[in-house]
Structures are given as C-alpha cells and as structure tokens.
Amino acid sequence: MVVLREGMCPGLDEDLVRDLRAAGIKTVEDVVSSDIEELAQRCAVSYKALFAIRRVLLAQHAAFPVSGADLYEELLSSTAILSTGNPSLDALLDSGLYTGEITELSGGPGSGKSQVCFGVSVHISHRLKQSVIFIDTTGGLAAGRLLQMLRAETSNAEEQMEALQRIHVYRAFDVFSLLDCLHGLRAGRLRQALGGGSVKAVIVDSVSAVISPLLGGKQNEGMSLMMQVAGVLKTLAKDFNVASLVTNHVTRSGGGELQPGLGASWAPVPRTRILLERAEGAADVGHSSVRSATLIKSSRRPCLIKEEFDLRWWSRSGGEEASSGKREREETDSP
C-alpha cells in the first residue's frame, strides 16, 4: 500500500491528490485498479492525464519478470562458495557457504555454534582475504579467541592484525537494534564503512536470542518482527552477494528429539540447516571437543547425513594439517 503524494510522478500535483482523495482514492493500488473513465468524470480531470499518471505509477511500482536464462547466467557469474575451513563441514555443505543464501546452525548450549562461527570468520578473513560482518547478540564474541585461532593459522603478527581488521563486529541485544543494524547495512553502510574491502559473509550469532523472548503468549508482534529479520537478511544476501550464517537454539519436540528453535515459521527461511550435537561416543569424557553435525535441510545434498569434527580444528597448529585432516573425516550415515 503506497500512499499517493504530490510529486510522485509528473502531473500529480497537490490539487489532484486532494481531488482523488475526496473520491476515495488514497493509494497507488487504488489508482491502478480503478476505472479511469469513471474516475476522470468524478474528479473532473482529463482522461489522458490520468492514463499517463497510471502508466508512470505502474512503471515505478510494478515488478519486472526476469527470464530463467538470465537468472542462471547471473547465478553462475555472481555466486561464490566460501569454504568454512573445516573439510568435514564443507563436505556437509557441498563445499561451503553459498553467497546469496542463508545457512543456519542450530544446537544446544555448549554445542559449538559460536566456535564454528568464529572459525568461519577467521578462515574467510585470513585465507580468503575477504571482510566479514559479525553481529553478536549474546556477548559471546571474544577477540582473544579470534586471535588464538589466527595464531594457529599464521605466526606473522602483521597478517594476524590485518585479518582482525577485516572482521567487523556489531553488537545488538534486542530485535530493534538488530533490525536497525541490518537495515543500515542494506542501505549503504556495507559499502561505506569498509572502504575497499569486499564483504562476503554476514554472521548473526544468535538470531534466536533476540527473537525468542517475543514469541508466544499475548504478544502479537513477535512473528512479524521475526519475518522482517528474515526478509532483510535475505535481501542483504541476495543484493550484495554475501553468504549469511545464523545460529539458532534447539527445543525438544513431542517425541523428545532435538529440533531447531523459532518454530515452523522460521523453518523455510534458511536454505541449509545443520544441527550440532556433542558426539555420541565421547559422552564419557568430561570435556570433549568432538561434535557431530547433521544436515537437516538442504537443496543440494541428501538430508540427515552426519559428519563428525573436532572444534579444535580451527586452532590446530599448521604442521598437523595433513594428518589431522585424515583423522577428522569420519562419515556415518543415518540409520
């Protein structure tokens, strides 16, 4: 519903807007869907003028169809696949995070979602030399941890500092700040604030922390705000060709199984969903860092395949790369 205002198109002046409003035409939709002849008679305006105005308004506000071939061309030329740095996780994601899409990581407390986010941002910033935007809603981001992971990648202090400078951190602790931040990024700060570097990933850790207090009970705004966050993230990912990674909490379904939080409305939003859990065999050892990742939604790979990996992958020292790669790759198919 776009309200009619003077100056929207040539020929639409204040008097005409007033006349149209008197006739009950307040929005662009009303102009487009009403009978021009009858309207011309009621408002005492020329038919030609109204017809011209309607054509301009349609051109301004209608969507344009795009052919499939053009869409495919665009996809091939602009999509990039960002490796997460961990071969097991890459195998699950069909070689990495795709730009233009939202990928979701869900898991219980302590399952390693934030650690994976840190590892991914360090890998993209250092190896791929691209900028990363990290929106932290839980306060769990510690730059010391990022430095720890970088130290394992390179011992050159200058490279470490450069990589740290490519990671931009925003802190938003409620949904309105998150929306302000995302809209600001979309409106142009993405280009302005970075001055030179190109952003390839936007990571939000976690999106459920700011949305779950709003859902349920007598509150009626929660769903709407959740879908607005989804909308802005998707537009951001599509328009700027960035890969979007979000984290989510888990709840127990009726049967006692773990499922990602935020309900059935959020489920179609991410293109790919991964559930992280503590690996089963390691339950006896008190503090194990092995996690198992299950692919619960994907448009590229069969669902419910599992991979196990060690959270310490991103802080291993460079020398062990070859051997630890072989150790971490364990594939178990779902029963």
Next chain:
Amino acid sequence: MQRTLSSLSLSPSVKIKLVAAGFQFTSDLLPLKPLQLSKEASLSQLEALEVLQTVRREEGGDEGGGGGGLASLTALELLQKEEELKSIVTFSSQLDAALGGGLPVGKTTEICGAPGVGKTQLCLQLAVDVQVPQCFGGIGGQVLYIDTEGSFLLQRVVDIAAAVVQHCSLLVEDDEQRVAMTTFTVETILANMFLVRCHDYVELLAELHLLPDFLSEHPKVRLLVIDSVAFPFRQHFDEMSRRTRLLNGLAQQLIAMATGHDMAVLMTNQMTTRLQGGQSQQVPALGESWGHAPTIRILLHWAGSRRLAAIFKSPDHMGSTVQYQITSEGFRDVDQSEQPPSKRPRTHTDQSAASRGDASL
C-alpha cells in the same frame, strides 16, 4: 527494499494507528510535519513528534554512513578494548587460570551446583575481590548484590573481607600500595557493597528495569551478583513458556548491561533432575533454553569428599575441571601439600572423578 514502520521501536498502539491511516513504510512519513501526522493518524502531538524523530534518526543514520545507528568495531579494536578490561580474581589461582585470569568483565557468568557446594561463598568472595585496589591487580569497583534467597550473611562477608585485607596488607611493597591500603578496610568494603533483597520474580524484573538509572548514578559498579536467579522463577509459574520468555528477555537485558557498562554479571542457578530413558541425571535448572543465556557456565559439584569446579561453557577456553575448597577465609585453592602422592597426572584424576561422581552434561 523499504523499511516498514512495524520494525521501528514504537509503542504498539501508535503502530496500529499509523497502519490504520495508511502509512506502511518509513519513506511515507518523511515529508510530513508533526501537525500533519497527528491529524492524519489521530495521534497526539507528542506521539507524532516522537514517531518523526525515530524515523528521521533511522534515515539520517543510514545516509550519514555509520554516524546514526550502531557503531561497529573491527576485531582488532575489540581486542585492544578487551586487553584493557581486567578480570576479577577469585583468589583460587587454579580457577583463575582455567577462566583466563578470573571472572571476565563485560560477560555474564552462571554458577550452578547442588545445595551446599559453595555457590554463595563464591559470590561473596567475588563481591569482595572486585573491590581490591588497582595497584594490587584488582579492579577497585563497587558491587550490586541482588539477593533473592536470603542467603546473604553479613558475618561471613566480614570474615572474607578481613582475610582479603590482611592478604593485601602483607603484599604492600611501595608507597602507592601503602596509600591504597589506608582506604581498603573492612568498613569501606562493606560500604561499597549495595544490597537489594527481592522476594519474587516481579521484584527482580522491576529491579533490573531500574538498573540502568542506578548504574548511571554509580558508574563505579563493576560487578552485579544475582543470587540466585533460579529461586524466584521456580515458584508460582503455571505456564512454562511464559517463564522461558521472561528468562530469555532477562538474559538479553543482562548482557546488554554487562557490555554497555563494562560490568561483570554473576548469577547462581540451582540443579534439577532430568529423567531420560530410565536414568536420572542432575542438570542445571531453568530449562535448556536458559543454557544459551550465560556466556560462561561453571558447575560446582562434589566428587566424594572433594569439591570440583567444572567450566563447561566458555567461548574462549576449553572446558576444564579444577579443585577448590571453602575455608574460614573464603574460596581458596586446595593446598598442594595435602594432596596424596599419586603417579597419575592430576587432570586425569579430576576428569575420571568428575565422570564417576556426576554424569556428563
């Protein structure tokens, strides 16, 4: 893509009136004056002014390129800021080492454990430790202690404070420290502790709502202790989903305050039993979604006659378990010489004992 009005932080009644008047996007409101808006949307003048200010601030922030909205830091700047923020020592060097220097400032920490294991003792110890002057390696800050269980014992605080003062006076080396010791006494320690007693969850939520004003009047507060956050939320709740929502909202408020005011937030939690497949297990109370709320979680538990502290959620350190003891002077390390001689390395003993005494979490 335009920004809808419902994504702005306005009161719901105002939003309903704006939508009823036909406004949907922020760009619809930009060319309007407050008088026009209040007539068209039947809002009061004040409400119309507030709406336009919010809208202008959003648009102005976007065009100004980072001036209006949220400021961003690069990870490098964040690292420099973190290095300036110190941690609060716990007087147990092993726990401090496991936590990376002590209780981190700017983050929320949760301590859970069975009754009697030492949660309140650790809280009281930290409430005194945060006041250690900066020349001794402390932070020299004040503390706000919110007591919901009534377990705050003044005599115990006096004992702990006296021990800390004595410890510091033995460390005095130069003039600066000598001067600091004159203002670091049991009386001043007690004077820098603000105590609030909350009897139910409504009082707790109200207190937290009023906290930003309190903190702006007392900028030296560096620690907020809530002992315990579980107690008021485990009674009188018919609807569990409402409790989860309130707790999630509470968690976000606390982390916003911790980061905004450079303050450490410490909460204690109780334990509950979870039955799973015929086996019972002790897990922290308040449900699974609460587990996401604190940044760092420490579990205090018994292994035979020993007290162990296990860090099982931390963003920058791997989980580990250390042993501690509660003495008349407060929370301390276990004396090394008292350990029975053992050929096995110490961490192995702790882990196997932890897994024997308490099922994994």
